[in-house]
Amino acid sequence: xxxxxxxxxxxxxxxxxxxxxxxxxxxxxxxxxxxxxxxxxxxxxxxxxxxxxxxxxxxxxxxxxxxxxxxxxxxxxxxxxxxxxxxxxxxxxxxxxxxxxxxxxxxxxxxxxxxxxxxxxxxxxxxxxxxxxxxxxxxxxxxxxxxxxxxxxxxxxxxxxxxxxxxxxxxxxxxxxxxxxxxxxxxxxxxxxxxxxxxxxxxxxxxxxxxxxxxxxxxxxxxxxxxxxxxxxxxxxxxxxxxxxxxxxxxxxxxxxxxxxxxxxxxxxxxxxxxxxxxxxxxxxxxxxxxxxxxxxxxxxxxxxxxxx
Amino acid sequence: xxxxxxxxxxxxxxxxxxxxxxxxxxxxxxxxxxxxxxxxxxxxxxxxxxxxxxxxxxxxxxxxxxxxxxxxxxxxxxxxxxxxxxxxxxxxxxxxxxxxxxxxxxxxxxxxxxxxxxxxxxxxxxxxxxxxxxxxxxxxxxxxxxxxxxxxxxxxxxxxxxxxxxxxxxxxxxxxxxxxxxxxxxxxxxxxxxxxxxxxxxxxxxxxxxxxxxxxxxxxxxxxxxxxxxxxxxxxxxxxxxxxxxxxxxxxxxxxxxxxxxxxxxxxxxxxxxxxxxxxxxxxxxxxxxxxxxxxxxxxxxxxxxxxxxxxxxxxxxxxxxxxxxxxxxxxxxxxxxxxxxxxxxxxxxxxxxxxxxxxxxxxxxxxxxxxxxxxxxxxxxxxxxxxxxxxxxxxxxxxxxxxxxxxxxxxxxxxxxxxxxxxxxxxxxxxxxxxxxxxxxxxx
Numbered sequence: 001x002x003x004x005x006x007x008x009x010x011x012x013x014x015x016x017x018x019x020x021x022x023x024x025x026x027x028x029x030x031x032x033x034x035x036x037x038x039x040x041x042x043x044x045x046x047x048x049x050x051x052x053x054x055x056x057x058x059x060x061x062x063x064x065x066x067x068x069x070x071x072x073x074x075x076x077x078x079x080x081x082x083x084x085x086x087x088x089x090x091x092x093x094x095x096x097x098x099x100x101x102x103x104x105x106x107x108x109x110x111x112x113x114x115x116x117x118x119x120x121x122x123x124x125x126x127x128x129x130x131x132x133x134x135x136x137x138x139x140x141x142x143x144x145x146x147x148x149x150x151x152x153x154x155x156x157x158x159x160x161x162x163x164x165x166x167x168x169x170x171x172x173x174x175x176x177x178x179x180x181x182x183x184x185x186x187x188x189x190x191x192x193x194x195x196x197x198x199x200x201x202x203x204x205x206x207x208x209x210x211x212x213x214x215x216x217x218x219x220x221x222x223x224x225x226x227x228x229x230x231x232x233x234x235x236x237x238x239x240x241x242x243x244x245x246x247x248x249x250x251x252x253x254x255x256x257x258x259x260x261x262x263x264x265x266x267x268x269x270x271x272x273x274x275x276x277x278x279x280x281x282x283x284x285x286x287x288x289x290x291x292x293x294x295x296x297x298x299x300x301x302x303x304x305x306x307x308x309x
Numbered sequence: 310x311x312x313x314x315x316x317x318x319x320x321x322x323x324x325x326x327x328x329x330x331x332x333x334x335x336x337x338x339x340x341x342x343x344x345x346x347x348x349x350x351x352x353x354x355x356x357x358x359x360x361x362x363x364x365x366x367x368x369x370x371x372x373x374x375x376x377x378x379x380x381x382x383x384x385x386x387x388x389x390x391x392x393x394x395x396x397x398x399x400x401x402x403x404x405x406x407x408x409x410x411x412x413x414x415x416x417x418x419x420x421x422x423x424x425x426x427x428x429x430x431x432x433x434x435x436x437x438x439x440x441x442x443x444x445x446x447x448x449x450x451x452x453x454x455x456x457x458x459x460x461x462x463x464x465x466x467x468x469x470x471x472x473x474x475x476x477x478x479x480x481x482x483x484x485x486x487x488x489x490x491x492x493x494x495x496x497x498x499x500x501x502x503x504x505x506x507x508x509x510x511x512x513x514x515x516x517x518x519x520x521x522x523x524x525x526x527x528x529x530x531x532x533x534x535x536x537x538x539x540x541x542x543x544x545x546x547x548x549x550x551x552x553x554x555x556x557x558x559x560x561x562x563x564x565x566x567x568x569x570x571x572x573x574x575x576x577x578x579x580x581x582x583x584x585x586x587x588x589x590x591x592x593x594x595x596x597x598x599x600x601x602x603x604x605x606x607x608x609x610x611x612x613x614x615x616x617x618x619x620x621x622x623x624x625x626x627x628x629x630x631x632x633x634x635x636x637x638x639x640x641x642x643x644x645x646x647x648x649x650x651x652x653x654x655x656x657x658x659x660x661x662x663x664x665x666x667x668x669x670x671x672x673x674x675x676x677x678x679x680x681x682x683x684x685x686x687x688x689x690x691x692x693x694x695x696x697x698x699x700x701x702x703x704x705x706x707x708x709x710x711x712x713x714x715x716x717x718x719x720x721x722x723x724x725x726x727x728x729x730x731x732x733x734x735x736x737x738x739x740x741x742x743x744x745x746x747x748x749x750x751x752x753x754x
């Protein structure tokens with residue numbers, strides 16, 4: 001039988017103090033404390049509204065009764081909802097693919113400009129991304145305007161048109177995607193440009209010695225070196241594009257018929273304009289699982305990249 | 310020296326005081342009522358806000374109440390969002406301008422104003438059925454019809470183009486200062502005129518998007534056919550001959566409209582008229598007012614008049630604004646007092662004058678102010694705008710459906726969507742099936 005001695009209280013206090021001291025000395029604790037104001041801000045501005053939206057989505061139309069997943073079940077039976085799902089996917093995927101392609105090409109052009117004049121090109125090419133989309137889309141609205149379309153005016157000089165840019169479902173979808181590409185491509189360009197600059201020149205020199213053609217240098221050197229940044233940028237853009245509101249709202253308000261409605265614009269139509277806030281909240285929450293999958297990919301890629309580094 | 314108060318006397322006195330406080334009208338003291346906050350609709354017409362500002366301040370000075378006014382734009386649905394936010398937060402303005410469908414939406418949160426409305430109707434005459442349908446919910450008036458912002462969206466035609474292309478003298482049909490002589494102005498004449506103007510290169514500019522102007526026009530046409538989609542009891546009755554006739558009419562009409570009307574918003578028709586391309590739009594006089602500034606030659610040829618008559622009568626869209634007070638407002642008695650002040654005939658005339666005739670009071674005795682008779686150019690262009698001879702029934706699209714259904718039919722533009730679908734080649738019964746499905750979705754509580 002072992003002797004058990006009662007712990008000395010003074011020793012206990014001292015050991016608690018030293019463990020607290022150790023805790024405070026740890027880098028992770030300091031990092032957490034420094035990030036705490038931001039965490040609280042996010043909790044107030046993101047977590048609370050998100051929680052409130054979930055709560056709203058489980059209420060009936062008059063917000064007087066808890067209906068569980070009733071609103072979600074209701075939406076599954078609506079043809080307009082499935083149209084919105086299709087259009088959101090079409091809009092986001094098409095726009096991201098084109099933004100990535102244009103960004104990639106333009107980044108190469110800019111990369112090959114001598115460094116002396118590169119800065120002004122970078123600045124100019126970033127302009128569409130820097131202007132608030134609600135404002136720049138107004139200019140596009142004027143270009144597509146049914147009565148005063150500048151595009152149609154130019155086309156008329158060649159005996160073409162008038163094109164119903166916003167009046168036909170196909171053209172209207174084309175128009176909203178085009179404006180999104182115009183506004184978003186510079187983001188890809190600047191990200192890809194940064195990635196290009198980090199590719200060591202020796203790799204290209206080695207490839208050149210091996211007799212690699214230009215496309216082989218892109219395929220076997222550039223793309224593998226940019227793989228992570230391409231994935232992260234594309235997925236990040238997918239999230240932002242999926243949740244887009246302003247471009248469609250200003251350009252078509254979801255029309256003609258409901259041909260250009262996205263989750264966000266339809267949620268606004270149903271929730272705010274038509275007075276069914278719970279259903280509007282439900283529509284907007286449908287973005288969450290889709291965006292969560294995208295976010296998971298981003299995090300996975302970041303981790304992978306981190307471990308590679 | 311002290312006097313002893315019995316318990317019975319104390320209770321009696323307190324009860325009498327409480328009753329007097331609850332029942333008494335707003336009585337001013339030196340800042341007794343403190344402060345009142347008002348959220349007015351920010352008017353399209355430059356300087357029109359000055360009328361409401363002057364009226365509110367005049368009342369504040371008289372009653373010794375500090376008045377704080379916010380002018381909230383309806384652009385980008387800011388006013389709608391403000392109303393929703395105040396309703397959710399249960400905090401906000403003591404008086405708020407609320408748009409057409411909102412008295413019903415916020416029925417549980419608005420203070421009844423039956424006492425004020427009874428006095429106003431006695432003084433200014435009855436309000437039209439549309440105002441009653443929108444503002445009187447379950448037998449209670451929940452908001453006061455506001456002069457500022459209320460409007461009839463009747464036809465605004467080009468005198469010269471209608472004469473040139475369709476051989477119609479619209480001024481003779483709707484002479485200034487006289488009752489209309491428009492017995493022949495019916496949907497057949499309207500359709501023939503639309504065709505003639507289209508052929509002449511100046512089509513009618515009637516939108517078929519899902520915004521208010523577009524929905525208001527089709528709503529009035531539906532009413533003139535007697536086409537009801539959901540009846541007053543909330544039953545879906547869309548598959549009827551009147552709805553089919555209205556859609557057939559629109560199919561014919563759309564062939565004579567610009568190709569992209571399905572994408573029009575509330576600014577498109579205004580621009581179409583001001584550009585000189587259009588021979589007719591359905592709008593309050595704001596388009597004419599802009600033309601007066603930007604295209605005076607177009608403005609000189611504009612004439613606002615009544616809707617064409619259909620098989621079930623002559624209907625025109627009326628879109629009233631309301632002023633309401635939340636039941637969580639801290640200063641309800643002062644708010645009610647101010648609402649009375651804003652609703653006098655003199656106040657209404659000031660608002661109509663400041664807005665160049667755009668604003669419309671909802672009471673039948675207040676439709677003959679000088680501003681409409683004297684507006685020019687051309688003189689008399691707005692004479693028929695306020696429906697001074699009760700020539701047409703003022704209506705709202707989707708009525709008489711219960712408000713919570715009607716509001717969704719209206720805001721989601723179900724009628725215009727039906728017209729566009731059918732025009733684009735969808736079978737009529739398929740269009741009706743689609744609309745029926747949407748309506749079923751609106752029935753949820």
